[in-house]
Amino acid sequence: MTSLQNRFNPQALAAGLVPQSREHWINVLLVVGLVGAAMLAHFLGERFYVNLASRIAIIAMAAVGLNLALGFGGMVSFGHAAFFGLGGYVAGISAYHAFNMTPVLGIGFMPEGSTQMLSIWLVTLLVSGLLGLVIGKISLGTSGVYFIMITLAFAQMMYYFANSWPAYGGEDGLPIYLRNELPLVDTNHNLTFFFIAAILLLISLWLSQRLMGSRFGAALTMAHLNPVRLATAGIDPRPVKLMAFVISAMIAGLAGALYADLNRFVGTNMLSWHFSGELIVIVILGGVGRLYGPLAGAILFVLMETWLGGVTQYWQFWLGLVLLGVVLFARGGLMGFLAGRSKDV
Amino acid sequence: MSEPLLQVKQLNKAFGALQATRDVSLDLYPGEIHALIGPNGAGKSTLISQITGNLPPDSGEILLQGEDITGLTVAERAQRGLGRSFQISSLADELSVRRNVMIAVQAIQGSSFRFWKPVSSDASLLEPVATILERLGLSDRAGTLVAELSHGERRLVEMACALALQPRALLLDEPMAGMGSEGTARMVKLLSELKHEVPILLIEHDMDAVFQLADRVSVLVSGGVLAQGTADEIRNHPAVREAYLGEETT
Numbered sequence: 001m002t003s004l005q006n007r008f009n010p011q012a013l014a015a016g017l018v019p020q021s022r023e024h025w026i027n028v029l030l031v032v033g034l035v036g037a038a039m040l041a042h043f044l045g046e047r048f049y050v051n052l053a054s055r056i057a058i059i060a061m062a063a064v065g066l067n068l069a070l071g072f073g074g075m076v077s078f079g080h081a082a083f084f085g086l087g088g089y090v091a092g093i094s095a096y097h098a099f100n101m102t103p104v105l106g107i108g109f110m111p112e113g114s115t116q117m118l119s120i121w122l123v124t125l126l127v128s129g130l131l132g133l134v135i136g137k138i139s140l141g142t143s144g145v146y147f148i149m150i151t152l153a154f155a156q157m158m159y160y161f162a163n164s165w166p167a168y169g170g171e172d173g174l175p176i177y178l179r180n181e182l183p184l185v186d187t188n189h190n191l192t193f194f195f196i197a198a199i200l201l202l203i204s205l206w207l208s209q210r211l212m213g214s215r216f217g218a219a220l221t222m223a224h225l226n227p228v229r230l231a232t233a234g235i236d237p238r239p240v241k242l243m244a245f246v247i248s249a250m251i252a253g254l255a256g257a258l259y260a261d262l263n264r265f266v267g268t269n270m271l272s273w274h275f276s277g278e279l280i281v282i283v284i285l286g287g288v289g290r291l292y293g294p295l296a297g298a299i300l301f302v303l304m305e306t307w308l309g310g311v312t313q314y315w316q317f318w319l320g321l322v323l324l325g326v327v328l329f330a331r332g333g334l335m336g337f338l339a340g341r342s343k344d345v
Numbered sequence: 346m347s348e349p350l351l352q353v354k355q356l357n358k359a360f361g362a363l364q365a366t367r368d369v370s371l372d373l374y375p376g377e378i379h380a381l382i383g384p385n386g387a388g389k390s391t392l393i394s395q396i397t398g399n400l401p402p403d404s405g406e407i408l409l410q411g412e413d414i415t416g417l418t419v420a421e422r423a424q425r426g427l428g429r430s431f432q433i434s435s436l437a438d439e440l441s442v443r444r445n446v447m448i449a450v451q452a453i454q455g456s457s458f459r460f461w462k463p464v465s466s467d468a469s470l471l472e473p474v475a476t477i478l479e480r481l482g483l484s485d486r487a488g489t490l491v492a493e494l495s496h497g498e499r500r501l502v503e504m505a506c507a508l509a510l511q512p513r514a515l516l517l518d519e520p521m522a523g524m525g526s527e528g529t530a531r532m533v534k535l536l537s538e539l540k541h542e543v544p545i546l547l548i549e550h551d552m553d554a555v556f557q558l559a560d561r562v563s564v565l566v567s568g569g570v571l572a573q574g575t576a577d578e579i580r581n582h583p584a585v586r587e588a589y590l591g592e593e594t595t
Binding site for chain 1: 397399418419420421423424429431435436437438439440444445447448449451452453456457458459460461462463464465467470506509510
């Protein structure tokens, strides 16, 4: 009974006196597990697995972005590769021009690129936010299947544009000869890079937690569950959803910039609809609208891809089976299966 | 009488050949309950939808406190003080009662683009919600999911959401439907108290409740106003008795 009272007591909630739920411990376990695995792999000298952990962290981050739109906002974007890829190209193009000492995009007054991750991230957040604003503004005029199709169409436009723009490698993609830099740390060190990715992942998780707990999150939840109720209360659902879409795009974009640096390469595959689909699969696998669902989903997805993909080239058949099982029997995804129903206060 | 709070002037709405609203005019004055009655398909809900902005009228205008709101969106009308409840309960089933009412409190504070402070410990949201739930006798259901509520309780939560907006005028679409005698009696009591705070345009099928509550009544038949007057006038109106009340009152 005391636990129940604490739950509904604002002061106790604010002071963090609420007994932690099972979901909380699973969240902690997921993070500790990922970090632990990366460190273990590093001390065993398994560089491949350190990079695999980085890959998981980065893809999870992109999925955290998508989860904000899809899971919490109910906007099924089939075009988040556009933002991921855009982030990748910002990192790639910036490094390319810094390397060649030519102005960005070949335009005289532009700066000569940069190899500083911090400035690359800033530009990425800016441009992917802008792209999210444009795509979101237009797409949110539609709903349901049309929303899915229009977001896909935008991403495909980006894909074909990148494919046919020879200045940045076209379909061959663009290599990044040296990983971009951060002050004080060596980004070429695998474990260091993993920690950069993991910290950004944790920041984006923490950010979406704050966001969803705030008034904005309450409005977004209602915009998803019952837009008529929200409008009847006097809050227009459209700008609320658009804002969530923009933030979602920014997080996905930043993940893309990291991904390009992880691989020291950015290619059109980052913009392809396959990747948009993978992100959706990851969000559904992990549990739609669960805060740490994207992390659980990314771990499962990348591990299946790596291990099953090593055993059989038809690994996606097994992925399909797992997905089918989740959709049919565990609607809350992996998080729903492990932690039970999500709770609201 | 003072100025009408809500005025509907010569409203028309057709769906193809069906004239769902036919030249409807009505006023809602401070302190009154104005009941809208009529047989099924008379266009009562269509009329309400036009007043709230869910449905655009073909012609005519709607004024709230003398201001033309005909061209405004649902959200804009709500911001100007038009509260409503739905015939078919329109709440978020997946959320608790508290959360459903909280969004309305948040709306009148005009603060949905705040990204940081958690609502779960925000007294400026929780306290007004608690006050309203207390008033409607829902305090012990605050943490319950709407999906788990009884029909009557859902109606009350609808009311709570509408009241949380501190509306200037309230449109209630069959608030007593399916509530049972005890629930109805309770709602009648609530509405008769409430009308002194906010005038109510009430659609209701329960004639006992209507004549108990209403100061004035408009009778809607096939989209048009058949009769309009005080409750007593309507009760004794020959055309109304024939067209609508006939079987029930004799």
